[in-house]
Amino acid sequence: MTRANPPLSADTLPGPDLPVRGRRHPWRWIAGGLVLLLLALLVRAFAEGNIRWAIVGEFLTAPVIVKGFVWTLLITFAALALGVVLGFAFGMMRLSANPVLRFASWLYVWIFRGTPVLLQLLIWFNIALIFPTLYIPGVVDMKMVTVMTPFVAAVLGLGVNEGSYLTEVVRGGILSVDRGQVEAANTLGMTPGQTMRRIILPQTMRLILPVLGNSAVGMLKFSSLAATIAMTEMLNAAQRIYFINGAVIELLFVCALWYLAGTTVLSIGQYYLEKHFGRSHGGRA
Secondary structure, three states: OOOOOOOOOOOOOOOOOOOOOOOOOHHHHHHHHHHHHHHHHHHHHHHHOOOOHHHHHHHHOOHHHHHHHHHHHHHHHHHHHHHHHHHHHHHHHHOOOOHHHHHHHHHHHHHHHOOOHHHHHHHHHOHHHOOOEEEEOOOEEEEHHHHOOHHHHHHHHHHHHHHHHHHHHHHHHHHHOOHHHHHHHHHOOOOHHHHHHHHHHHHHHHHHHHHHHHHHHHHHHHHHHHHHHOOOOHHHHHHHHHHHHOOHHHHHHHHHHHHHHHHHHHHHHHHHHHHHHOHHHOOOO
16 A cells, blocks of 8 residues: 655745756757857858859849849749749649549649659640640641740759649648538539539638748749750859859859749749738638
């Protein structure tokens, strides 16, 4: 039989003047010190390394670099818009009652999500070897080499690839909406299209918005792959400069600073969009 502990009395309790000491965490201070030491070593290495920072400052606002960054932004937003449109279209096809539409959507995801994006860029850029002409009766009849410019190939390659990933994201977002809301909309006499526009898609947007924000940031970085198909975006412009002046690391740092600026702005925009769409779900206005 265990013995019960004796009851506490007022004499055994600590007095009000007893000092309160917090727990000590020496390993936190040690870990923080190591991180600061590592950062200091990195800063010292970059400061004392063979990097001509004056050249970085000189080319940071060079017209050819700024123009290349503008092309980078155009590729990013055009490809992302195409990816979002394809993602929503094929995402809803994945949930269609039509087996042909479901199979077509599955095939699209299987092909474009299962092959490297760089490979897809190269295929789009050389698509004229398969389709010499772009012919739509009564609409267009042109040589494919004229249509498939580096910009068009970059937008198609990046956008179609991104759409294959967003297809699954959209499908998951639609499935996460409570089926009771759909049934309630049907009870109120809403058509399937009205239910999709007014009930399902607004909630789906709120759920997949963080993914779209990450996709925008990723697309800005993936746009550098367009340099492989002679698209004059920022990285390609920097390469053409350092092939001449030999300032390789300096021009690469210029590109890095511009990419960091772009991703920072996109991250801030993502924050405010999430805040806007989350207002009706407990977020602050």
